[in-house]
Amino acid sequence: MKAETSPRPWAADIYRAFKKLGVTQVAYVPDAGHAQLILDCHADEATNAVSLTTEQEGVAMLAGAWLGGQRGALLMQSSGAGNCINMLSLAQECRFPLLMLVTMRGEWGEFNPWQIAMGQSTQKVLENAGCIVQRVDRAGEIGEVVFAAGQMAFSTSRQVAVLIGQRVIGFKDWSK
């Protein structure tokens, strides 16, 4: 099986979903799966793209965004979900809307054993922390799922995480 090396056209679908949702703050810890989206957000003058040292900062930052009347999204890799857990109490207790896009590792053709622990527990720990979790495993559906998740997050004041499957993102070929 070949590792996917082609560009990810769905990054533009997510960006369009952000514009439709009125997202103007995008906080992130970089992940290769989100590389193009991060570039697009930085290039957009109407968007505040903020690089974080750790994912939990983004949970707090987007609570502040909402307090100030703006909508945001938090981009991370599955390894970052665990960093957020106590901070998600802020979203749960205050009913802050929170849209998280999580690119998955540790679940499909993973070569790095250190990614398995968090990748395999991401959905469970997010759900235990009060987050609604929606998965997407087909590239063509990512934009639609992100828009639907965002509408639910912002309209019902809930935390919603979209897990973007590693199978869509592609994995590193470790066979050679």
Add this chain to the structure above:
Amino acid sequence: MPNETQGTLDRREVVKAILEKRGDALVMTGLGSSCYDAGVHDHPNTFYLWGAMGAAAMVGLGLALAQPSRRVVVITGDGEMLMGLGALATVGARKPDNLSIVIMDNELYAETGMQPTHTARGVSLSGMAKASNFAVAETVFTDEDLAAGIAAVYEAPGPVLLDVKVSNKRYPMSIRLRDGAHIKNRFRENLLGQKAFD
């Protein structure tokens, strides 16, 4: 054991002096004593954290980016700031000119039994803020320092960090308002009017 940076300023007097000058500023507190200090002067433009330790500075950043024409003042403790130190780097890299962080630094975890924090052992939060690209970063020991510091909190291009060395005096809780959703809705409705319900 006292050390050379142990403060003498009274935390309730310090917070009173800061909040008297608030004008239309938006205020964010950390959990514990800084929440109770600000709660004495409750205002709908204040958002209180009762948990989520380490969140205060970053909630302040998101709010400052969303409301660029308003000054955002974070009032938190040394323990709370130490739990989210990465936020100093994130704020310094983004450099919002309307964000000020004031730390009520008693060098103690007062809520959990008065254990010393790292600031009692030679760690300087203003030094970290300076090294993190803050526009203003000072440690405040005296009333004179405080007056100059408060002017910077509201007037200087930020980000501003004041590390105010306060005494170890403990005060009782003040504000009873602790339902997070209510605090959020009150803050948003006051700031955004009907747009809060869009």
